[in-house]
Amino acid sequence: MYSLLVVRATDDAGQLAPSADALVIITGESIADWQAAALFMTHRRAVDDETPLLALVDSSLDSDALDERLEILIPARPDGIVLSGVADGTELQRLDVALAVAEAMAGREPGETPLIVMIGDNASGLLTFASFAGRTPRLRAVGRAATALAAELQVPGSPDRQGDESAPVALSRGLTLLGAAKARVAALDWLDLSLAGGDLERACAAARRDGFTALITETPDHLPAIAAAYG
Numbered sequence: 506m507y508s509l510l511v512v513r514a515t516d517d518a519g520q521l522a523p524s525a526d527a528l529v530i531i532t533g534e535s536i537a538d539w540q541a542a543a544l545f546m547t548h549r550r551a552v553d554d555e556t557p558l559l560a561l562v563d564s565s566l567d568s569d570a571l572d573e574r575l576e577i578l579i580p581a582r583p584d585g586i587v588l589s590g591v592a593d594g595t596e597l598q599r600l601d602v603a604l605a606v607a608e609a610m611a612g613r614e615p616g617e618t619p620l621i622v623m624i625g626d627n628a629s630g631l632l633t634f635a636s637f638a639g640r641t642p643r644l645r646a647v648g649r650a651a652t653a654l655a656a657e658l659q660v661p662g663s664p665d666r667q668g669d670e671s672a673p674v675a676l677s678r679g680l681t682l683l684g685a686a687k688a689r690v691a692a693l694d695w696l697d698l699s700l701a702g703g704d705l706e707r708a709c710a711a712a713r714r715d716g717f718t719a720l721i722t723e724t725p726d727h728l729p730a731i732a733a734a735y736g
Contacts, residue, residue, distance in 0.1 A: 507735035508728055509587075509693070509721045511561065514541035524728050527557040529587050529721065532578065534563070539574045543581035557584035559621070564590045568599065575607035582611075585619045585645070587721075589653075592629035594636035597622060601641040616643060621693060625649025625681035627657055628673075634684030644688060648721065649681040650695035682716050695721040696731075709734035 510525035514533070528549070532542045546558045560583045566574065588600060597620065604618050620643045624630035631654075637647060651674045655661060660671040670678075678694075685692035694717040700708050709730050712720055720731050 506557070507719050508731040509559070509719060510725060510728065511721060511723045512545075514538065514545045516545070524725060525556070526719070527559055527584070529559045529561050530583075531561045532563075532574070534566075536574065536577065539577045543578050546581040546583060559583060559585040559587050561587045561589060562600075564588050564592070564596050564600075568603070571600070571603050572606065575603055576610060579604070579607040579613060579618065580611040582613070583618060585621060587621045587623065587648070589623045589650075590627050590630075591622050591624055591637075592627060593633040594638070594640040597637060597640040597644065601643060604643070619643050619645045621646045621648060623648045623650055623653075623695070624684055625651075625677045626653035626695070628654070631677055631680045631684075634680050635687050637684055638688040644690055646691040646693050646718070647681060647685045647688060648693035648695060649677055649717075650721075651677060652695070652697050678715060685716075691718040693717060693719045693721055696723075696727055698723050700727065705730045706733070 506526040508525045509527045509529050511529045511531065513531050530542045530545050532539050542560055549558060560578055591597070600620070605615050608615055608617055620641065622637060622644060624634055624637060624647045626649065637644065654677050655671065655674055658673050660673055682692050694712045696705070696708060705727060709720060713734050722728070722731065
């Protein structure tokens, strides 16, 4: 699995071409948003039961809100959860427990829902990268999102004309890969939406060179470049 395409629950589940290796559905914040995400998964599987469907979940949800929303999502049988904005490993344990309860209520096997954890989209997650190892057997990968990190730090998220990244963004690449190595899981990178042409091709090639095993993108326009780099 090399390409993960982020989609909205309001997109037409039946019309999306199966060109990505997996789809990541944005769950949003409200109960209605999560209901829409669960419905998207149900409708999508009616036309394509092979492409994995993952849910993008914001780690800032409090415990009660998370429990309530997982009760809606887990019966739709997501193939995994991408958890964004994770500050340290203790947050994985909280989600692990919440998932176990929701899985039991939905009649699913305990531990059936794997996790991809975005540690490289915020400074705290990067500085505590070693804390994610051994927290839960659900963990399959950790990820970086340079654009989100740059927005938090108020620095440029994309390389300049000479191809140089800002120091914090460049450092985030290595820390995410070290975090993955420490936890003995894969590393993923989230592509900048604005990348195109040669810049996109170089970004994909650099990601593969550095050890990122898959790329997340918010636009299907990136998928051919990802396929070319990882094919």
